[in-house]
Amino acid sequence: MLLNNFHKLILFHQIQFQLLLLTAAPNLKSNATFQIICNLQKRSTAIMDRKNFTKSESKNQKGRCSRSVSSPSRTDHGGSLVPQRTKSQLGIDNCADTNWQTFSIPNLVANPYFDAAGGTYFQQPWNPNFFLNFNRCPIPSSSNVNHQYRRTHTLPPPLNYNTDVKGDKKLERRWESLSSHNKGGNKKFVFTLMSYNVLAQDLVQNHEYLYREHNKQALQWEVRWLNILKEIGDANPDIICFQEVQESHITNYFSVLEKKLGYKSIFKKRTGIRTDGCAIFYKRKRLQLMEYEKVEYFQENVPVLNRDNVAIVARFIPKEVHTQAFVVATTHLLYNPKRQDVRLAQVQNLIAEIDKMAFICSNKNGEPSYLPVIVTGDLNSTPDSAVYEFITKGILDYQNLCKRSLSKESGKELTGKVLVPESLQMTDNCQYAEMVKRRNEFHNGCGNSREDNLKISYIQDLKFSSGTLSHPFSFKSAYNHYRNNDIEGTTYQDRWITVDYIFYSGRKRGDSTAEDKLKLISRFQLPTKNQLGRIRIPNFKLGSDHFSLIVKFSLE
Numbered sequence: 001m002l003l004n005n006f007h008k009l010i011l012f013h014q015i016q017f018q019l020l021l022l023t024a025a026p027n028l029k030s031n032a033t034f035q036i037i038c039n040l041q042k043r044s045t046a047i048m049d050r051k052n053f054t055k056s057e058s059k060n061q062k063g064r065c066s067r068s069v070s071s072p073s074r075t076d077h078g079g080s081l082v083p084q085r086t087k088s089q090l091g092i093d094n095c096a097d098t099n100w101q102t103f104s105i106p107n108l109v110a111n112p113y114f115d116a117a118g119g120t121y122f123q124q125p126w127n128p129n130f131f132l133n134f135n136r137c138p139i140p141s142s143s144n145v146n147h148q149y150r151r152t153h154t155l156p157p158p159l160n161y162n163t164d165v166k167g168d169k170k171l172e173r174r175w176e177s178l179s180s181h182n183k184g185g186n187k188k189f190v191f192t193l194m195s196y197n198v199l200a201q202d203l204v205q206n207h208e209y210l211y212r213e214h215n216k217q218a219l220q221w222e223v224r225w226l227n228i229l230k231e232i233g234d235a236n237p238d239i240i241c242f243q244e245v246q247e248s249h250i251t252n253y254f255s256v257l258e259k260k261l262g263y264k265s266i267f268k269k270r271t272g273i274r275t276d277g278c279a280i281f282y283k284r285k286r287l288q289l290m291e292y293e294k295v296e297y298f299q300e301n302v303p304v305l306n307r308d309n310v311a312i313v314a315r316f317i318p319k320e321v322h323t324q325a326f327v328v329a330t331t332h333l334l335y336n337p338k339r340q341d342v343r344l345a346q347v348q349n350l351i352a353e354i355d356k357m358a359f360i361c362s363n364k365n366g367e368p369s370y371l372p373v374i375v376t377g378d379l380n381s382t383p384d385s386a387v388y389e390f391i392t393k394g395i396l397d398y399q400n401l402c403k404r405s406l407s408k409e410s411g412k413e414l415t416g417k418v419l420v421p422e423s424l425q426m427t428d429n430c431q432y433a434e435m436v437k438r439r440n441e442f443h444n445g446c447g448n449s450r451e452d453n454l455k456i457s458y459i460q461d462l463k464f465s466s467g468t469l470s471h472p473f474s475f476k477s478a479y480n481h482y483r484n485n486d487i488e489g490t491t492y493q494d495r496w497i498t499v500d501y502i503f504y505s506g507r508k509r510g511d512s513t514a515e516d517k518l519k520l521i522s523r524f525q526l527p528t529k530n531q532l533g534r535i536r537i538p539n540f541k542l543g544s545d546h547f548s549l550i551v552k553f554s555l556e
């Protein structure tokens with residue numbers, strides 16, 4: 001049932017998204033006339049709006065195509081905004097095949113994938129609201145007019161990479177429902193969250209050898225962006241956590257999400273010479289941003305933290321339901337496979353920031369309570385890594401693990417007690433010393449009154465360089481990483497591996513009384529290694545070298 005509702009929801013949003021595409025095109029009111037004129041002899045084309053077209057028509061240019069198709073108004077089709085026009089209405093019933101593939105339209109990009117679906121779709125790369133479909137037979141045979149146009153309202157087929165392309169059937173991603181949420185509860189805030197490393201184009205260019213097996217066209221940013229956008233439109237998430245958003249792509253690409261799809265955003269570029277960073281987009285209708293922190297892990301004189309990676313930590317409150325606030329964090333940790341120690345120190349820093357953002361109060365023993373927390377991102381660490389163990393278990397004894405790799409190999413130099421220097425004042429419990437001290441001092445306890453709180457006399461100790469790292473949260477992964485005796489893959493690095501995660505906080509370990517505030521309702525399944533086989537991404541259906549993670553939560 002739930003799944004059905006999901007499909008309905010997705011379908012609904014898909015339609016909504018498509019309506020958007022139809023109605024929101026700039027320079028193109030929904031009932032405007034719009035023409036594409038393609039001169040096959042001259043191999044030149046022009047795109048014209050009504051004004052321009054009238055001009056050229058009035059000049060009565062011989063040999064120019066002069067049919068216009070005016071978009072029907074909203075009511076033309078029983079309220080449907082997806083008008084269907086017959087071929088004869090479009091004046092293209094007697095058409096002969098032509099070689100339209102060879103022409104180029106300025107500022108439009110042919111998406112070759114769509115060609116397989118029966119027509120060539122052209123799209124303004126920066127503008128998701130603009131799709132054009134040329135079927136390759138628009139010349140009336142009786143006419144010596146050597147060019148034709150057609151604006152169709154038929155949108156490209158959904159970019160489901162599970163259809164159309166042979167062998168991809170098994171790659172189908174399904175929504176897997178996990179816990180039923182009682183719908184009666186209007187106290188609950190149900191929302192969709194996506195985490196997506198979208199592969200910055202600068203990195204494609206800097207690491208060309210990584211993509212030598214890939215189709216060159218599919219690696220073009222314009223093609224990738226359209227597929228990414230389609231994926232976002234289909235999932236219609238309330239929160240999107242991006243990694244590898246290229247700063248130079250914000251104005252012409254990512255801003256479309258704000259202008260047309262109702263998002264607001266926070267962007268944090270990586271430090272140094274890097275050109276990409278993390279971003280959190282959220283639906284402004286559903287969520288109020290209360291506070292955020294742009295986190296730079298970089299510390300010049302600390303070898304374990306002198307890298308350019310960043311994070312965003314943000315606190316939101318739902319607008320339509322009165323639940324408590326919650327915290328969303330996203331990060332992209334260092335890639336260097338040999339430096340697991342750097343990633344662990346980055347996680348320590350990230351959790352210290354989350355502690356700051358999510359803290360509510362402390363109980364009599366000095367144990368802190370927190371708002372619900374979701375941590376997402378590309379950790380460049382696999383589920384068998386020390387970093388993963390630390391996040392999910394809440395504790396890691398690193399001192400006897402090998403330096404740098406944080407693995408258990410014999411005969412290698414060990415890490416020892418110091419991960420980050422005490423001078424950074426980040427405790428071994430992933431808290432800023434300053435925060436702990438302040439909480440001790442001001443008695444912001446969970447008691448009901450100030451008097452109650454003043455009676456509390458806890459002092460949380462500050463530990464540094466003890467050889468063991470712990471953190472005060474209880475994080476679970478939204479994905480299992482294993483399915484059907486097979487490993488899920490989020491990206492390909494010599495093999496399919498998982499490096500992208502969504503973690504969410506639950507009740508404290510050992511606390512059986514408290515209810516989880518955040519419930520995982522469903523997830524969009526990741527493909528497994530066997531399903532993926534020799535498939536490589538990005539391709540004409542998937543815009544990135546990572547899969548997106550998409551889950552649904554209910555917040556009480």
Ligand code: KL2
Nearest residue numbers: 197203207210335378380491499545546
């Ligand atoms: O794992 V990634 O890809 O999210 O898909 O994160 C990093 C790598 C990203 C940012 O640093 O760039 C990729 N070999 C392969 N990939 C690399 C390399 C490398 N040497 N350096 C960076 N990246």
